[in-house]
Amino acid sequence: MPYLPRPLVAANLGAFYRLALHSTMPAPVARRLLDAGSVLQTLPSGTVVRPTTLAGRRVERVTVGATERPTAVLYLHGGGYTLGSLATHRSLAAHVAGASEAAVYVLDYRLAPENPYPAALDDAIDAYLELLVEHGYRADQVAIAGDSAGGGLSLAAARALIDRHGVRAAALGLIAPWVDPGARDAPFDRDxxxxxxxxxxxxxxxxxxGDPADPGYAPLLGDMSGLPPTIVHVGTTEVLYPQVVTLVEKLRAAGVPVDYTEYPTLWHVAHLQASIVREADTAVRELGGFLGRALTGVRA
Incomplete structure (x- = not known):
């Protein structure tokens, strides 16, 4: 599919998200809407999607090109911990797989309100550990990445893996991460x-x-020291922009190597539209390239 004009895509997405992310929309209905809309997000040539499981949860193992990869990315999808699925993030995962030259494992973690905190965090931790114990990866061969709520979950999981298991992921890839869900200081009502x-x-x-100050729920409030090299992307017009700026400041103050990019013309997790918007594709290539370089030394 050829790229479409960014303003045209933005106009249509705005209308779609006003409907799908309406506060009165029941979560099951919103999930079906988002799944239906995801069909416009296509897969790169050479994509192979293999259904599997990790820690008892459904997973899709996504590769582009060679199907056997010595490195991996555990990908945690966004959706406010209540929405999102393997379908909504299959295309993005494939673009990350192509750019990183790694196998990307997209986790179908448990969602709220049916399964509140810490269900999603437990699933992410257990999935990462199973990649090490059952699939033969070392921790320096597996990065963690995610967008929005999945970005916050990635950060929380990386912290918990260090603190509870002495395991440090190879890298973190965070797209507009929601790192303090309890905060009520958004700069405006919507993006x-x-x-x-x-x-x-x-x-x-x-x-x-739960406790809104629990760093497992709000990783922005937790310890940043010892976290792996991290790439962070955010749009400057996003509701979450101030949170992300604070996160980057805290990571750098803790000595974490951070690659940070702000996008003045892209919307929240525009990376999902990498198959149809050139600028989004470029952003995913940057993020995937960072993860791939972090894993390069352990490919052999």
Whole structure:
């Protein structure tokens, strides 16, 4: 599929997300809408998708080109911890796989409100550990990446793996990560994709009976020291922009190597549209390239 004009895609996405991410929309209905919309996001040539499981959860192992890869990325999808699926993120995972030359494992972690915190975090930790124990990878051969809520979950999982298991992932790839769901200091009520009425409701659903200051829920409030090299992308017009800026400042203050890019013309997780928007494809190539370089030394 040829690239489409960015303004045209943005206009149509804005209308779609106003419907799908309406605060009164029941989660099961919103999930079906997002899955239906994902058919426009195509796969690169040479993509192979293999269904499997990790820690009892459904997973898709996505590769582009060679199917046997010595390195891997555990990918955690976005959707406010209440939405998102293997279908919504299959195309993005494939573009990351192509750019990183790694096998990308997209995890179907448990969603709220049916399964509040810490279900998603437990699933992410257990999936990463199973890649090491059952699939023969070393920790320096497996990065973690995710977008929005999945970006926050990636950061929380990386921290928990260090603190609970003494395991440090090879790298982190964070696309507009939602790192403090309990915060109520958004700079405005909505951007092209996210509106605060929906996101605040999703945050409450994910928290359940938990503590909003728990760094597993809000990793921005946790310790950044010792985390692996990290790449962070965010659009400057996003609701989450201030959170992400604070995260990058905290990572750098803790001595974590950070590659940080701001996008003034891209919307929240525009990377999902890498198959149809040139600028989004470029962003995914940058992120995947970073992850691939972090894994390069362990390919042999």
């Amino acid at each position: 092209l994709v996210v509106n605060t009425a929906w996101s605040f409701a999703a945050a409450r659903a994910y928290l359940g009976d």
